Amino acid sequence: MTGRHWIVIAAAVAVIATGCGKKEPTAPAAGAEKKFTIGYSQSTLQDPWRKAMNSELDVELAKHPNVTLNKQDAQNSGK
Structure with a gap:
């Protein structure tokens, strides 16, 4: 392999290794x-x-200001 191939391989390994960090x-x-x-x-x-x-x-609900409650009334509709 030429020197250029080794540089490309080394760069690819470095990119992969940095992506595997915790x-x-x-x-x-x-x-x-x-x-x-x-x-x-x-x-x-x-x-x-x-x-x-x-x-x-x-x-x-008054005890939890970060909660929003949406109530829906079907008005006895079966739709």
Whole structure:
């Protein structure tokens, strides 16, 4: 092999070797908090039981400002 082939092979080995290094996970930025969106649907939101459940969800949701809750009312529709 010529000298040029050895240079190309050495460069390829160097590129492959650097790609195999152990990477440290990056920490989230200070104060950064994950945000979550939760969605659910009910056949109706008019039953007393479902109203109570929604009230309880709202109480818990207030404790977690990084969570968004999307409620959907199907209004007893089968569509």
